[in-house]
Amino acid sequence: MYHEWAPDPAIAGRVACVWTNVAVSTSTQLVVPDGCVDLVWGPDGPQVAGPDTGPMPVRMNRGDRYTGIRFRPGAVGEVFGVPVEALRDARVPLSELGVLPDLTPGTMQEALAVRLREVPGPDPVASAIAGALGTGMSVGQVAWELGFGERQLRRRALRAFGYGPKTLQRVVRFQRALRLARRGTALAEVALASGYADQSHLANEVRRLAGVPLGGLLRA
Known part of the structure; x- marks a missing residue:
């Protein structure tokens, strides 16, 4: 079951939504290109889902819960310490990127607001x-x-x-x-x-x- 809601005002300029997805049955769900980058917590821990150029199937077991923050297209900038191009068609564990090491679903919006103030903003055009x-x-x-x-x-x-x-x-x-x-x-x-x-x-x-x-x- 998928739900999404508006982010905190402090990050709303860069973030499109916050979302959760709980698998009601075991199945493969299809993620398709949308120009966005997501920060996702799932059964394997937090990871960054880069911008896709093709379909990305995700195997979900019944009861699996995913929580995520979806950046607006073109708005992620240097938040994760690497060029966005390096994340293309990739799912990268957050621990490998060396940023936001203590981030949890409960603190994600507050911590992300701090991080956004620390790094340059996205390209204004x-x-x-x-x-x-x-x-x-x-x-x-x-x-x-x-x-x-x-x-x-x-x-x-x-x-x-x-x-x-x-x-x-x-x-x-x-x-x-x-x-x-x-x-x-x-x-x-x-x-x-x-x-x-x-x-x-x-x-x-x-x-x-x-x-x-x-x-x-x-x-x-």
Whole structure:
């Protein structure tokens, strides 16, 4: 059973939500790319879940409890002491990163607020990069719109999100399609509104990013 709620105001600018997930049965749950980094406590202790570029199946036994903090896309910055790119498609034990060593689920928000005051903030244009890429413009057009060269845009995207602008654009587009489909929007409309060439393009991209058809993802 999954629940999420708003974070404390002290961290709300960088954190999208706090969440828990308790397995009501033994199953494999699918985590799909969303541009976020999560700090997660589970049966194996605290770990950092980096930005994904593909599906990440998680085996959960009945009664397993996970608690997490989900950073907003592009907002994690230097919180964990390593470049976000180093966390891409990885699940790293918090102890290996050498930060927040005494952090527990009960103290996580307070301790994280302290840590956020100690490290530089995220790139101030990160949200603008994601927003512009989500409009359907090409990478070159987005770079021009924001006043960057394409190489500079790529460097800033890597630092903020852990992957380049083309991958970020695919993730942003996929997440928009998923939100629309969950509202019951017809798939042809979902494809058009999300910037896909057609419904077939949508279906192929969902399979690449999620590993399952969109219908199966919605049922899950």
